Amino acid sequence: MRPPQPNRPGVGGVSEPYDAIVVGSGITGGWAAKELCEKGLRTLVLERGRHLEHGKDYVTEWWQPWQFAHRGRGEQELYERDYPIQSKNYAFGEATRHFFVSDREHPYVTPDDKPFRWIRGYQLGGRSLIWGRACWRWSDLDFEANRRDGHGVDWPIRYRDLAPWYGYVERFIGVSGSAAVPARRAISARAAAASGDTSRASPPRSPPRARPGG
Numbered sequence: 001m002r003p004p005q006p007n008r009p010g011v012g013g014v015s016e017p018y019d020a021i022v023v024g025s026g027i028t029g030g031w032a033a034k035e036l037c038e039k040g041l042r043t044l045v046l047e048r049g050r051h052l053e054h055g056k057d058y059v060t061e062w063w064q065p066w067q068f069a070h071r072g073r074g075e076q077e078l079y080e081r082d083y084p085i086q087s088k089n090y091a092f093g094e095a096t097r098h099f100f101v102s103d104r105e106h107p108y109v110t111p112d113d114k115p116f117r118w119i120r121g122y123q124l125g126g127r128s129l130i131w132g133r134a135c136w137r138w139s140d141l142d143f144e145a146n147r148r149d150g151h152g153v154d155w156p157i158r159y160r161d162l163a164p165w166y167g168y169v170e171r172f173i174g175v176s177g178s179a180a181v182p183a184r185r186a187i188s189a190r191a192a193a194a195s196g197d198t199s200r201a202s203p204p205r206s207p208p209r210a211r212p213g214g
Contacts (some may be wrong), residue, residue, distance in 0.1 A: 026126025051190030
């Protein structure tokens with residue numbers, strides 16, 4: 001780390017050695033840091049955003065609709081001016097706006113023919129605070145889509161390669177649900193049956209589990 005600067009006393013000054021440095025504390029960075037620490041590595045996590053305390057800083061979590069100034073609809077003029085991209089995200093709203101960056105304060109550009117919606121949250125935990133808590137597994141129908149459709153690059157892995165890791169993560173984060181076949185799995189199963197390729201059938205989920213604390 002660089003030594004602290006006279007005009008920036010809060011930057012640098014960390015002299016201890018680290019085995020690993022993780023940039024970002026979102027879902028990916030947070031999980032990487034967890035695994036590294038559990039394996040005994042001295043790990044430093046760098047996060048550009050503000051610190052959040054779990055629970056305490058979820059200030060609107062228990063608010064009722066009538067407690068919001070616009071009853072959850074928000075200020076549309078503000079959204080168009082400051083959040084033209086973030087406001088397109090399904091999780092953006094009056095109750096969650098403080099977890100998204102301002103597009104006006106943090107602009108970016110993309111090629112005209114390749115637009116991209118960059119959804120960002122600059123805080124401890126990153127976008128893990130604004131995800132929809134849905135944990136669908138991909139099937140081989142998904143992993144083979146590029147190859148079948150003739151565009152992009154074929155995935156170098158298949159469901160069988162990730163299956164044990166799906167289970168590993170699901171057990172830790174407390175994924176629960178029914179093993180019943182939803183519409184998407186039914187479509188995958190019909191496509192697999194029509195092709196005669198049973199490896200394309202949508203994978204089974206882990207056995208149902210009780211919700212954490214339930």
